[in-house]
Amino acid sequence: MISVDDTVKFHFDVDGENFSSAGEASIIMKKSLRQLGFPQNVIRRVTIAMYEGEINMVIHANGGQADVEISPDEIKIVLEDSGPGIADVDLAMQEGYSTAKDNIRALGFGAGMGLPNMKKYTDSMEIETEIGVGTKITMTVKT
Amino acid sequence: MKIKEIESMLDASFLCGEERCEEEIFSACGSDMMSDVLAYVEDQGVLLTGLVNTQVVRTAGMMDIRCVVFVRSKRPTLEMIELAEEYGIVLMSTANRMFEACGKLYEAGLRGHEQPGDESGDICG
Ligand SMILES: Nc1ncnc2c1ncn2[C@@H]1O[C@H](COP(=O)(O)OP(=O)(O)OP(=O)(O)O)[C@@H](O)[C@H]1O
Ligand SMILES: [Mg+2]
Numbered sequence: 001m002i003s004v005d006d007t008v009k010f011h012f013d014v015d016g017e018n019f020s021s022a023g024e025a026s027i028i029m030k031k032s033l034r035q036l037g038f039p040q041n042v043i044r045r046v047t048i049a050m051y052e053g054e055i056n057m058v059i060h061a062n063g064g065q066a067d068v069e070i071s072p073d074e075i076k077i078v079l080e081d082s083g084p085g086i087a088d089v090d091l092a093m094q095e096g097y098s099t100a101k102d103n104i105r106a107l108g109f110g111a112g113m114g115l116p117n118m119k120k121y122t123d124s125m126e127i128e129t130e131i132g133v134g135t136k137i138t139m140t141v142k143t
Numbered sequence: 144m145k146i147k148e149i150e151s152m153l154d155a156s157f158l159c160g161e162e163r164c165e166e167e168i169f170s171a172c173g174s175d176m177m178s179d180v181l182a183y184v185e186d187q188g189v190l191l192t193g194l195v196n197t198q199v200v201r202t203a204g205m206m207d208i209r210c211v212v213f214v215r216s217k218r219p220t221l222e223m224i225e226l227a228e229e230y231g232i233v234l235m236s237t238a239n240r241m242f243e244a245c246g247k248l249y250e251a252g253l254r255g256h257e258q259p260g261d262e263s264g265d266i267c268g
Contacts, residue, residue: 019196044205108176108177108194109178110176111177111178112178113176114178114181116182
């Protein structure tokens with residue numbers, strides 16, 4: 001997983017069928033970042049943002065892919081799915097906005113806080129989405 | 144406040160991690176919505192919840208929460224206990240309801256996070 005330059009890359013398949021395993025990629029990243037010696041608050045911000053994104057891919061998009069690129073001054077997280085897409089990104093970014101139904105709320109998600117949390121914990125966040133095609137979210141955290 | 148004090152105050156029983164009962168807890172958060180917990184930033188805290196699934200333990204792991212208290216006598220699954228052991232999180236269960244459990248810990252001096260310039264409106268605040 002270590003490339004020739006100073007960048008370390010990770011790739012994960014996020015299983016959309018298994019709610020119980022959602023978050024495993026984020027936990028692996030948390031351990032790896034700790035081993036690489038990043039400060040606690042950087043680790044926390046990266047893993048929470050990634051975890052929220054992972055959960056979103058599982059509950060809203062039937063799974064997807066997560067890629068993390070670690071370079072000396074920045075950690076980049078790319079989450080990509082082939083789900084339904086987000087119709088109104090500005091609305092989705094508002095705290096409390098959620099399309100989750102009761103079955104999702106019963107699992108402890110659907111407060112409409114995930115995307116705002118991802119924005120809050122990262123230094124940049126970009127959402128590319130198309131209805132019926134999918135969603136790609138790119139986030140960076142400065143180290 | 145020590146983890147064992149929380150256990151006795153709430154008449155709770157340990158489900159795993161009892162050996163860490165001497166560890167200090169500095170803050171608390173009560174919620175059944177995991178994204179609300181994830182919006183909360185204090186570490187070394189305790190999470191009180193009525194929700195029982197693996198994401199509770201994973202959320203606690205992400206947040207470096209040291210102890211999870213299940214209210215209303217809820218019991219975690221074996222998978223959750225194994226995950227908690229792996230992450231080093233103490234799990235306990237109490238017959239108290241959420242409101243009573245939070246009230247008792249608050250009365251004993253435990254608080255939510257007290258961060259300067261913290262935005263209001265957080266359940267965990
Ligand atoms: N990957 C995605 N694909 C399709 N729709 C999404 C995706 N991520 C988010 N959304 C949409 O954006 C809304 C807001 O997302 P957000 O993560 O903020 O809240 P939530 O997932 O509904 O609840 P919470 O994150 O608090 O558990 C979702 O309800 C959903 O409609
Ligand atoms: Mg979400």
